[in-house]
Amino acid sequence: MRLLSTLFAFCSLMVISHNACAHSASSLPIVKPVMACSQLVDQALPGVEAKVSLTSAKVITSGNQTFCQVKAVLSPEIGVEVALPQQQWTQRILQVGCGGLCGSINLSLSNANGCVPAIRGEFVVAATNMGHAGSMMDASWALTPQKRIDFAYRANHLTAQLTKALTRAYYGQPQKYAYLMGCSDGGREALMEAQRYPDDFNGISAGAPAAYFTVQNSFYHGWNVVANQRADGSAILLKNRLALLHQIVLAHCPTASGVNDGVLANPFACHFSKN
Numbered sequence: 001m002r003l004l005s006t007l008f009a010f011c012s013l014m015v016i017s018h019n020a021c022a023h024s025a026s027s028l029p030i031v032k033p034v035m036a037c038s039q040l041v042d043q044a045l046p047g048v049e050a051k052v053s054l055t056s057a058k059v060i061t062s063g064n065q066t067f068c069q070v071k072a073v074l075s076p077e078i079g080v081e082v083a084l085p086q087q088q089w090t091q092r093i094l095q096v097g098c099g100g101l102c103g104s105i106n107l108s109l110s111n112a113n114g115c116v117p118a119i120r121g122e123f124v125v126a127a128t129n130m131g132h133a134g135s136m137m138d139a140s141w142a143l144t145p146q147k148r149i150d151f152a153y154r155a156n157h158l159t160a161q162l163t164k165a166l167t168r169a170y171y172g173q174p175q176k177y178a179y180l181m182g183c184s185d186g187g188r189e190a191l192m193e194a195q196r197y198p199d200d201f202n203g204i205s206a207g208a209p210a211a212y213f214t215v216q217n218s219f220y221h222g223w224n225v226v227a228n229q230r231a232d233g234s235a236i237l238l239k240n241r242l243a244l245l246h247q248i249v250l251a252h253c254p255t256a257s258g259v260n261d262g263v264l265a266n267p268f269a270c271h272f273s274k275n
Contacts, residue, residue, distance in 0.1 A: 028090040028091045028092065028176060028177075029090070029091070030087075030088050030089060030090055030122075031089050031090075031091055031171050031172075031173065032086075032087075032089075032171070033068070033084070033086060033089075033170050033171055034170070034171060034172035035169070035170065037057050037058060037059050037068035037069075037084075037086075037170075038057055038058070039057075040054065040057040040068065040070055040166060040169060040170060041054045041056070041057045041070075043166075043169040045162065045165035045166065045169065046165065047161055047164065047165050048074070048158060048161045048162050048165055049157075049158060049161060050074040050075045050078070050158050051074070051075035052072060052073075052074060052075075052162060053072060053073045053074075053075075054070060054071070054072045055071045055072060055073060056069075056070070056071045057069070057070045057071075059086070060083070062083075062121065063121070065085060065086075065087060065088070065121035066085075066086045066087065067083040067084060067085055067086060067121070068083070068084040068086060068170060069081065069082070069083050069084075070082045070083075070084070070166055072162060074155075074158045074159070074162060076131075076146060076150075077131055077132060077133070077147070077150075078128055078129070078130070078131045078150055078154070078155045078158060078159070079105055079128060079129040079133065080105070080126065080127070080128045080129075080158075080159050080162055080163075081105045081107055081126070081127055081128075082124065082125070082126045082162070082163050082166050083107055083124065083125045083126075084124050084166065084167065084170050084171075085121050085122060085123070085124065087121075088120070088121065088122050089122060089123075089124065089171060090117060090122040090123075091173075091175055091176040091177070092117070092122065092123045092124070092175055092176065092177045092178070092179065093123060093124045093125075093126065093163055093164065093167060093175045093177070093178040093179065094109070094118060094123040094124070094125050094126070094178075094179045094180075094181065095125075095126045095127065095156070095159060095160055095163060095178070095179070095180045095181075095201070096108075096109065096125065096126070096127045096180075096181055096182065096186070097127075097156070097180070097181065097182020097183065097185065097186020097187070097189040097190060098127065098128075098129070098130060098136070098182070098185060098186055098189075099136060099183065099184045099185050099186060100136030100137055100184070100185060101134075101136055101137060101138060101139055101141075101151075101185070102128075102129055102130035102132070102136060102151065102185065103129055103130070103132055103133055103134035103135055103136055103138060103141070104129055104133070104134075104135075104136070105127050105128060105129050106127055107125050107126075107127050109125070123179075124163060124166075124167050124175065126159055126160075126162075126163040127159075128155045128156060128159040129155075130150060130151045130155045130156075130189075131146075131147050131149075131150025131151050131154070131155045132147050132150070132151065152192065153192045153193075153196050153197075156180070156189050156192070156193055156200075157193065157196070157197050157200060160178065160180075160193075160197070160200040160201065161200075163178075164178065177202045177203070178200065178201045178202055179201055179202065179203045179204070179205070180193055180200070180201045180203075180204045180205070181204070181205040181207070182205070182206060182207065182209075183207035183208050184207070184208050184209075184210050185210050186206075186207070187206040187207045187208050187209030187210065187211070188206075188209045188210045188211050188213065190204045190205065190206035190207075190209065191206050191209050191211055194206070249264060249270065250262065250264060252270070253267075253269065253270030254266075254269050254270070
């Protein structure tokens with residue numbers, strides 16, 4: 001519970017780096033596309049260190065904004081989606097990480113609250129499935145060495161290259177700034193990018209990074225299972241009791257933030273009786 005509460009608090013509070021939001025629209029002029037969205041599938045995309053298969057490029061609407069949504073596969077099985085603003089691109093790219101063990105593509109900006117340019121649709125936004133398809137808790141893909149490499153670091157690096165190439169083609173110029181944000185496994189992805197490919201992005205936000213992956217998924221999660229078992233092997237705490245436990249903890253522990261928002265910001269400030 002302590003680990004989960006801490007991760008939830010960090011992920012909820014994480015925002016894009018200050019520099020990404022500080023550049024106003026007036027200091028970064030709007031640039032319009034130089035071609036139709038559908039033409040992107042026929043463009044040469046230099047600078048991508050993998051075979052690129054563009055599967056579609058179509059205009060979509062989100063809120064009151066329209067975007068050119070591009071779907072692609074980078075060899076062997078890295079799925080990528082990129083959304084390029086049609087009305088008000090202010091020369092920035094934002095790549096978003098995924099959670100769990102990934103396996104799907106999510107372009108939502110759930111951790112960008114307070115970053116007006118991002119919420120307003122001024123960024124090219126990109127995301128990847130990290131090299132495999134499946135549920136976020138499915139690890140069957142890890143039996144394939146190449147997919148482990150893609151998940152570890154390759155998918156995000158190649159996605160950054162593809163996004164920049166699409167941006168150059170669509171707007172006729174490169175971005176001024178590129179950013180990466182992620183939480184949980186997305187935080188691990190962000191740290192990996194910073195370590196291996198520091199020139200991919202101008203700014204990186206790594207929230208609640210699952211950095212010690214082997215330890216976390218063996219000793220940490222394994223101990224959670226063992227500690228929740230009676231002598232006969234039956235579970236002590238079941239899923240349908242977690243909500244009750246959460247409410248009891250919130251009632252007896254300081255939230256640290258001073259706001260009764262249902263989040264235990266600092267689990268270490270909560271002291272339990274051993275009786």
